[in-house]
Amino acid sequence: MADPKQIEDKGAAAPDELAGSEAPLLEHLVELRKRLIYSAITIVVLMAFCFIFASTIYDWLLIPYKRAVPNASLIFTAPQELFFTYLNVALFGAIFLGFPIIASQIYMFVAPGLYKHERKAFIPYLVATPVFFVAGAALVYLVVLPMALHFFAGMQTDDIQMLTSVSEYLGLAMLLILAFGICFQLPVVLTLLAQIDLVHVDMLKKGRRYAIVAILIFAAFITPPDPISQLGLALPMYLLYELSIISVRLVERRRAASLAAQEAELSGSSSE
Numbered sequence: 001m002a003d004p005k006q007i008e009d010k011g012a013a014a015p016d017e018l019a020g021s022e023a024p025l026l027e028h029l030v031e032l033r034k035r036l037i038y039s040a041i042t043i044v045v046l047m048a049f050c051f052i053f054a055s056t057i058y059d060w061l062l063i064p065y066k067r068a069v070p071n072a073s074l075i076f077t078a079p080q081e082l083f084f085t086y087l088n089v090a091l092f093g094a095i096f097l098g099f100p101i102i103a104s105q106i107y108m109f110v111a112p113g114l115y116k117h118e119r120k121a122f123i124p125y126l127v128a129t130p131v132f133f134v135a136g137a138a139l140v141y142l143v144v145l146p147m148a149l150h151f152f153a154g155m156q157t158d159d160i161q162m163l164t165s166v167s168e169y170l171g172l173a174m175l176l177i178l179a180f181g182i183c184f185q186l187p188v189v190l191t192l193l194a195q196i197d198l199v200h201v202d203m204l205k206k207g208r209r210y211a212i213v214a215i216l217i218f219a220a221f222i223t224p225p226d227p228i229s230q231l232g233l234a235l236p237m238y239l240l241y242e243l244s245i246i247s248v249r250l251v252e253r254r255r256a257a258s259l260a261a262q263e264a265e266l267s268g269s270s271s272e
Contacts, residue, residue, distance in 0.1 A: 031109060031112075032109060035105040035106070035108060035109045038105055039098075039101070039102050039105050042094075042098045042101045042102065043091075043094045043095065043098055044094075045094075046093065046094035046097050046098050047090045047091055047093070047094035048090075049094075050089070050090040050091075050092075050093030050094050050097070051086065051087070051090035053093075054086040054087075054089045054090050054093075055086070057089050057090075057092070057093050058085075058086065058089050058170070061089070061170055061173050061174070062074070064141060064142075064145045064146045064149060064173070065149060065164075065169055065173075067146055068145075068146045068149035068150050068153060069149060069153045069162070072153070072162060072164065074164055074165070074166040074169060075163055075164070075165060075166065076165060076166045076167065077165060081165070081166065081167050082166060084167070085166050085167045085170055088167070088170065088171070088174065089170060089174075092174040092177075092178070095178060096137070096177070096178075096181075099129070099130060099133055099181070100126070100129065100130045103126055103129045103130070104126060107122055107123075107126055110122075122192065122195075125188050125191070125192050128188050129185060129188055132181075132184040132185055132187070132188055133181040133182070133184060133185065134181070135184055136177075136180035136181040136182070136183060136184030136236075137177045137178075137180060137181045139180055139184075139232075139236060140173075140176045140177045140180045140232075141177065143232070144176060144180070144228070144229060144232035144233070145172075145173055145176060147228045147232065148224070148226060148228045148229050148232070151226060151228050152226070172224060175222075176223065176229065176233075179222045179223070179233065180233060180236075183218075183222075183233065183236075183237055183240075184236070184240060186237060186240045186241060186244060187240050187241075187243050187244040187247055190204070190241075190244040190247070190248060191244060191247040191248060191251060194247070194248040194251040194252065195251055197255075199248060200248070200252065201245060201248050201249045201252060204241075204244065204245045204248060205245065208241070211238075211241050212238060215234050215237045215238055215241070216230075216234055218233075218237075219231075219233040219234035219237065
């Protein structure tokens with residue numbers, strides 16, 4: 001078996017990819033400002049585009065409500081409420097469509113400080129990020145939101161009818177969709193941290209109990225005060241945490257196999 005010192009010496013002999021790339025704090029702040037400006041421009045442009053189709057997005061967001069409460073209708077109680085609702089709908093559409101671009105801006109900000117193999121590890125997650133985001137949004141749209149609306153509508157009586165404000169319903173729907181989409185990034189983030197050796201399987205297993213408590217607290221904070229929405233977020237997040245453990249384990253096995261191959265290569269070269 002190759003001497004570990006030989007592997008260390010080999011790594012030390014290779015030039016540091018990041019040598020000379022260090023930048024003062026001011027340059028980092030300038031770069032951060034540039035990425036924030038690009039992200040803001042993306043949101044503003046997409047918001048203007050989505051405002052043109054605000055009524056279409058509104059109808060799309062209204063489908064779960066119509067399915068859960070067929071005979072009910074939405075109301076607005078202030079003259080300007082519907083206009084500002086369309087503005088919020090346009091902002092929601094801009095965030096939803098612009099999420100991959102914002103993720104790429106984050107990558108371009110951190111990429112100069114990563115080694116080459118770390119940058120290669122980062123790129124696949126730029127693809128996985130919007131996929132998980134859409135998966136979280138779909139779970140809300142198809143399952144969680146209709147169940148929550150059925151629960152709320154079931155509380156009606158002959159004397160007490162549900163008259164829902166358009167801004168309140170759409171605020172609830174958009175909040176849940178964005179919250180689930182962001183929370184579904186958990187396996188992407190943890191696996192990426194494992195790629196750069198900041199997270200390990202044992203760490204995640206030992207922290208499982210604390211993660212469950214944190215997930216329950218977060219779900220109670222971010223969702224409306226009803227058990228369906230809270231469990232609808234907490235349960236998928238816990239399953240995603242377990243999926244993250246499996247994914248991190250695969251990353252560690254792949255890393256161990258790569259190190260074994262390097263040791264075999266060094267052992268063969270030293271025997272010659």
